[in-house]
Amino acid sequence: MTISSKAEPPAEGRIEGPAPDASLADHGGETYSHRGLTYPLGRRGPGEGELIAIADGVGWARLPVPGSLKHINIWVLDDDEGVALVDTGLDIPPCREAWDALLAGPLAGMRITRIICTHFHPDHIGLAGWLTERFGVPLWMTREEWLFARMLTADVRDAPPKEAFTYWRAAGWDEERIAAEAAKGWGRFASVVTPVPVSFVRMQEGDTIRIGARDWRVVIGNGHCPEHACLIDEAGGIMIAGDQVLPRITSNVSLNLSEPEADPLGDWLVSIAKLRTLPDSLLVLPSHGEPFTGLHARLDALAEGHRGRLDALHETLAEPHRAVDCFSVLFGRKIEDNSFGLATGEAMAHLRHLEVEGRAVREVREGVSWYCAA
Ligand SMILES: [Zn+2]
Numbered sequence: 358m359t360i361s362s363k364a365e366p367p368a369e370g371r372i373e374g375p376a377p378d379a380s381l382a383d384h385g386g387e388t389y390s391h392r393g394l395t396y397p398l399g400r401r402g403p404g405e406g407e408l409i410a411i412a413d414g415v416g417w418a419r420l421p422v423p424g425s426l427k428h429i430n431i432w433v434l435d436d437d438e439g440v441a442l443v444d445t446g447l448d449i450p451p452c453r454e455a456w457d458a459l460l461a462g463p464l465a466g467m468r469i470t471r472i473i474c475t476h477f478h479p480d481h482i483g484l485a486g487w488l489t490e491r492f493g494v495p496l497w498m499t500r501e502e503w504l505f506a507r508m509l510t511a512d513v514r515d516a517p518p519k520e521a522f523t524y525w526r527a528a529g530w531d532e533e534r535i536a537a538e539a540a541k542g543w544g545r546f547a548s549v550v551t552p553v554p555v556s557f558v559r560m561q562e563g564d565t566i567r568i569g570a571r572d573w574r575v576v577i578g579n580g581h582c583p584e585h586a587c588l589i590d591e592a593g594g595i596m597i598a599g600d601q602v603l604p605r606i607t608s609n610v611s612l613n614l615s616e617p618e619a620d621p622l623g624d625w626l627v628s629i630a631k632l633r634t635l636p637d638s639l640l641v642l643p644s645h646g647e648p649f650t651g652l653h654a655r656l657d658a659l660a661e662g663h664r665g666r667l668d669a670l671h672e673t674l675a676e677p678h679r680a681v682d683c684f685s686v687l688f689g690r691k692i693e694d695n696s697f698g699l700a701t702g703e704a705m706a707h708l709r710h711l712e713v714e715g716r717a718v719r720e721v722r723e724g725v726s727w728y729c730a731a
Contacts, residue, residue: 406458475599529679580625611702
């Protein structure tokens with residue numbers, strides 16, 4: 358079986374990358390550099406139903422995501438007698454249509470060998486169950502991510518659990534906002550995720566997974582989600598980064614109601630330091646944005662950004678603040694209703710990290726958490 362984004366057949370069983378001297382113009386534009394990162398394929402991605410070959414045996418496609426993200430990148434890896442798919446998109450009609458276009462187009466006649474998900478977030482795992490069922494293939498994930506997806510798809514109820522109300526009050530939400538949020542019900546995760554397979558193949562830190570002609574080492578990141586899998590082909594110079602390293606936007610790092618005493622931002626900063634030990638030369642394939650080089654510059658910028666926000670936040674805590682009082686210092690802009698929940702989670706993560714570092718103290722008054730500089 359052969360696949361290629363080009364009209365002429367490539368070598369057996371491979372997605373052909375552009376020849377070293379080939380113009381990349383067909384693949385979305387010129388090499389582009391910005392803020393220490395280089396985008397060798399330019400700043401435009403594949404259109405619907407299009408598969409761009411970015412290296413031998415590695416293809417890039419996109420699925421739509423509503424809202425400001427606009428898309429998620431998925432990766433098609435040459436496997437033995439077929440292709441493995443990395444990440445799957447939301448279970449919404451436009452994503453199913455985009456898959457149908459890929460499967461009838463560049464992937465027509467291809468055998469799908471396995472579905473790999475970097476983590477449990479719905480834009481990554483949404484159609485994993487649909488694809489594994491359709492092709493009769495296994496799902497590969499880390500255990501904590503699989504468990505979270507299984508748990509959240511099972512947790513459908515009429516009203517939010519009491520822990521949600523506790524969380525919203527602790528963050529300083531007023532009763533009107535809490536009532537509006539509660540009226541939305543519970544179980545939105547399951548509404549955009551097809552049933553997650555009951556069994557799976559576990560990926561864990563340090564595993565090496567042979568996929569086609571490449572060996573991918575599993576490197577786990579934390580903070581954005583419990584056990585995020587990055588796949589590194591050091592010999593081939595490629596990193597499938599998922600949401601653990603994004604080129605332009607900052608991955609969401611939130612304190613979640615499932616674990617209100619956790620320190621996700623601390624986990625995130627440790628993961629940044631860990632990924633900083635990987636070679637700087639890797640071509641990073643992120644889930645949002647375009648493939649880039651400059652891993653170290655990006656990780657440094659992310660770490661500096663968080664440290665700067667933590668310092669600014671610490672300064673404002675000369676006066677007691679709730680999470681909702683911290684949006685302007687953390688984000689520098691007004692937070693609209695549709696991102697209020699995300700902003701709350703991020704503010705809580707930053708405050709909690711200052712507390713864990715011993716730079717802030719939390720006092721709970723009538724269910725509301727007030728933070729002060731220590
Ligand atoms: Zn994510």
